[in-house]
Amino acid sequence: MTGSAADGDAAAPSAGRDAGAIRQALAATDAALAARFDSGEDVDRLLRARADAVDAQIRAAWRASVAAGAPLALFAVGGYGRGELFPQSDIDLLVLAEAEAQALYGDALARFFARLWDAGLPLGHAVRSAAQCAEAAAADITVLTAMLEARPLEADAAALHALQAAIAPARAWPAREFFLAKREELRLRHARYGDTADNLEPNLKEGPGGLRDVQTLRWMALRIVGTGDLESLVAIGQFGADELATLERERRTLSRLRFGLHLVAGRREERLRFDHQKRLAERLGHVDDADNLAVEQMMQGFYRSAALVLRIGERLLQRFEEQIEGEAPPLPLDDAFELRRGYLAARDPAWPRDAFEVFALFATWAAHDEVRGLHSRTARALAESLARVPAFQQAEPALRERFLALLRGPHPVHALERMARLGVLGRWIPAFARVSGRMQFDLFHVYTVDQHTLAVLRNLARFASGVADERFSIAHEVWPRLRKPELLLLAGLFHDIAKGRGGDHSELGAEDARIFCGTLGLSQADAALVEWLVRHHLLMSVTAQKQDIADPEVIHRFAARVADRERLDHLYLLTCADIAGTSPKLWNAWKDRLLADLYTATRLALRRGLEHPVAAAERAAETRDTARAMLRALGVADDEIDALYARMPETGFERGRPDQVAWQAASLRDVAPGETRVRVRALGGQGGAHAGALEVFVHSPDRDGLFAAIVATLDRLGLAIQQARVLDGPRGTIFDTFEVVPVDPRCPPAPQEVERGLEGALAGPLDRIRPARRALPRHLRHFRIAPQVGFDATANGRTLLSLVCTDRPGLLADVAQVIRDQALRVHDARIATFGERAEDVFQITDGRDRALDESQQQALRDALLACLDGEAA
The missing domain is CATH 3.30.460.10 (Beta Polymerase, domain 2)
Structure with a gap:
């Protein structure tokens, strides 16, 4: 005292x-x-x-x-x-x-x-x-x-x-209880951040691979060894000098980031938020270059530091565990490897002598997928011998065969993930090393390129499991049709590998894939398939989300580019895995059905032959017949079905699905002339990623401003519109269909709630229904996109309005209100959102259903820009 x-x-x-x-x-x-x-x-x-x-x-x-x-x-x-x-x-x-x-x-x-x-x-x-x-x-x-x-x-x-x-x-x-509690604390803390450091706004202190991980290792050393000085662990053989040097280097990197973050934030802030990233990158001396923004350079450095902290931390945790629990007798697996306390270890103290033994490690690991992980001594030996792993172009043919065997063996995606995490994949494929830790400063790509690639591969592994997943309605049916699944894995591995090089990453990645497949000795046909998939990996997504896949001409053009069913099977699975692996929030029931419908329609077109395109009349007849059978099953007589069909627009039979036509017809059974009818049904499954996705059908006498009123009401009900189809029915009625998903998936509105809300809103004057006012979310303020408004003529005598701008809550409601204020009519709408970027397309006419002239186009352009600029201000 x-x-x-x-x-x-x-x-x-x-x-x-x-x-x-x-x-x-x-x-x-x-x-x-x-x-x-x-x-x-x-x-x-x-x-x-x-x-x-x-x-x-x-x-x-x-x-x-x-x-x-x-x-x-x-x-x-x-x-x-x-x-x-x-x-x-x-x-x-x-x-x-x-x-x-x-x-x-x-x-x-x-x-x-x-x-x-x-x-x-x-x-x-x-x-x-x-x-x-x-x-x-x-x-x-x-x-x-x-x-x-x-x-x-x-x-x-x-x-x-x-x-x-x-x-x-x-x-x-005591030491054992302290270690177990702190290890569990670390596990739970990592889980709070999704078990990855590769977040868009990572926490430098608490996130996986952050400074708290380094501190946890020191606290464990204090309790177990009696010293928080990690250098002392080197002296007693618990820690390698190279491991300590790496950990200290990355700790200083993270500390410098945190020190700078506190300076630019001017307050206590541990999360590297968008608000501070650009200013911090500038303060740290990063400069934009042709291929990489300064902020992307800074973030890539963070992700790589965090990955190394995680890698070394795993090893030291094992050594602490061994010191506390003691070594258990090893359990031999084969001549080269054994299990020590459940961890895979090399039996030879001099392992690895060459890259063959490195690849053998991952093959054994895949064959015994239940092991706890890689033993710390073997992990350190692997890290020290990474230089022995050649790039694929310099490798012997036998080593290339060993890699192909990994892709064809058990749990190939697990093997690739482990190779990536431990630095082997980056040595084997140098282009993969260049995208490791590479982020893109936008809201669409929420993972680094390498982590997104691994997420895509994990999705493909789910398809391969054969277990039906309600998020992907037909993927488990398509996967068994693949002739060589490893070709799809290669396409997934290479699809984004050229990000950040400048130019079209699809074209550059396709060239990389062609060289890789050729070097590994794949047949010309197999290499061509992988190359084609990488080059066109965005084709199906763009077609489904930006074009009207109910149009037979769109299906025919897409089928002509795909050309055969093998490509279609691979492209469908790659597209699903790619979209779902870009962001947990991006995949939904609408995208699932959209891609499944495009796949099914294209497969049918390829089966009948591209020389026999489906005519609109033929498709309408097929839809009528199939929907009639569905209605009969509901007890509807043929004469009533004919009467219901007479009240429906012909375009609905040409563009709609049979189940949709039957549902809408059944909805009209007790509707009197002049009455409004709203019906809502679940779009996909009731749980998981599809929870809350709905299809909304509105039948009503037509009135000016009706589309804007519906859109504004759906927005107020907490629903985001993914697609809208606005059809004119007989005798001045409308048949509008909207596919929507909840803005907040945690509390989606029930179908009955949406029906009551829409019917109540449309029962009164439409002028009183205005878009809700909302503040721009914080994260969108840093991703402003200059609005682009374009006009084109359509084949059916309408005007195609295309709008590209920053997405925000209520955007579609505001755009619909502007169109309404200009006394224009909306006939079709396709809504596509890519992170912070909205790309919406509308078919519009004037009040007399004529295409817009130049003066009307200019007036609409000015009004839209004023609306969007006002929001930016």
Whole structure:
């Protein structure tokens, strides 16, 4: 302790450092440290310098508040105790005092803490006796963790010894329990961030591979080995010198990012948000180049650092486990490998001698997919021998055959994922190394290119499992038709491998795929298929989302480009996997059915032969007959079916699906002339990714502004429109169909709720239905797209309006309102959203169903731009 309690508060000094002086001194320190940061000074020196500066102010405030000789001890704990203090980090203090001293010096401590609070310090504090420290540590491992790194500020050796004794393993959290609890804490923390560091807005402190991971390893070392200095682990053989050097290098990289983030944010911020990424990249000295934005360069560096921290952390966790639990007898698997405590290990201490043995490791791992992971010693040996893995073009033919065997063997996607995570795939395919950690500064691609590629491969593995997945309605049926599934895996591996090189990544990636397949000795036909899939991997997605696939001409053109059913099978599965692997929010029931419909229609077109395109009349007749059979099954007589068909637009039979036509006809059975009828049904399954997806049918007497009113009402009901078809029926009626998904999938509106909401809204004057006003979401403010408005003539005498702009809540409702204000009519709409980018197409006419003339087009363009510019302002 610092002294005796004889004089109590009466001996407390009356003068001292006031809050304003502390604030001013630390502000000057922070300004100087910011300048040193910008000049490139080592971040550890900056962290230590800030801790030293805060130490001086806290000691001065203590001496100004607490009498000399008081039986109190002051410690820095947590990160501050470690001597690492970032510009906006909390300052955690512990006062060690017995109960009598706490009561006697309560006023002095209150003055001390008040000085610091008034100075604006982000203070966290506790006042405890040694017994209270022991009790708190035993009850809460986070309290113990903070005290593990206690550093004396105003405390003698006896006080430090008392604190250490209070939290010793014998009293709280022995080594084994501490390790298990901290490992579970780490697992749960990683799970909160999706078990990946490759997030668009990663958390530098808490996210996987972040600074908290490094700190966790130090805390484990403190409890298990007795020292938080990782260098000491090298001396006892727990840690390799190269591993320590790598971990320290990446820790400094992460620390520099966090220090800079605090500077640009001007407040405590651990998440690398879009709001700060560009400014931080600039402050760190990154500069845009032809292929890579400065912000993308910075983020690629972060992702690679985080990946290395994760990789090394896994090894050290295993070694701690072995030290606590002891080595178990190895279980041989074959001549080369064995299991040690469930981890796959090489039996030869000199492993690996060449790349053949490296590939053999992944083959054995795939054949025993239940193993816990790779043994830490084998993982380290692999890392040290990566240079022995040649690029595929320099490899021997036998090694190329070994790689192909991995693709054709059990669990090939698991093998590729492991090779990627451990750095082998980047050595084998150098182009893959160039996209590792590469992000794209947009909202469409929520993963780095390499992680997106692995997500696509995982989706393909799900298709291969043979288990039906309601998110992909026919994928499990298509997969068994593949002649050589490994060709689709290769296409998935290469489809985005040329991202960031400039030029068309599909064309460049196709060339890479052609060279790779040729070098590996694939047949000319197999190599051509992989090359074609990479070159055209966006074809099906673009066709489905931007064109009217109910139009036989669209199907015929698409089928002509695909040319055969083998390509179609592969392209369908690759497209589904690609879209679903781009963002968890991107795949929905509408996209599932859209692609399934395009696949089915194209397969039929290829079966009948491209020389026999389907005529509109033929398709309408087929739809009528199939829908009639469905209605008969519902008990509807033929004469009533004929009467219902007479009330429906002919275009609906040409473009609609039979089940849709039957559903709409049945909806009209008890509808009187002039009555409005709204019907809603689930678009896909009731759970998972399809929950809440709906098809909305509106039959009503036509009125000006009806489309805008429907769109605005659906928007207010929390539904986002994916597609709209607006058809004119007989006798002045409309047949509008909307395919919608909930804006918030957690609380989708029920079909009955949508029916009541729409029918109620359309029963009154349409003029009172206006778009809802909403603030622009934070993340969209950083991705502004200059609006583009275009017009084209259509074959049916209408005008095609195309709009490209920044997406936002209520955008379609606002656009529909502008069209309504211009006294124009909407006949068809296709809504496509790609991250922050909206690409919408409308077929419109004037009030007399004529195409727009130039003056009408210009007026609409001006009104749309004014609406969008007003939102941007």
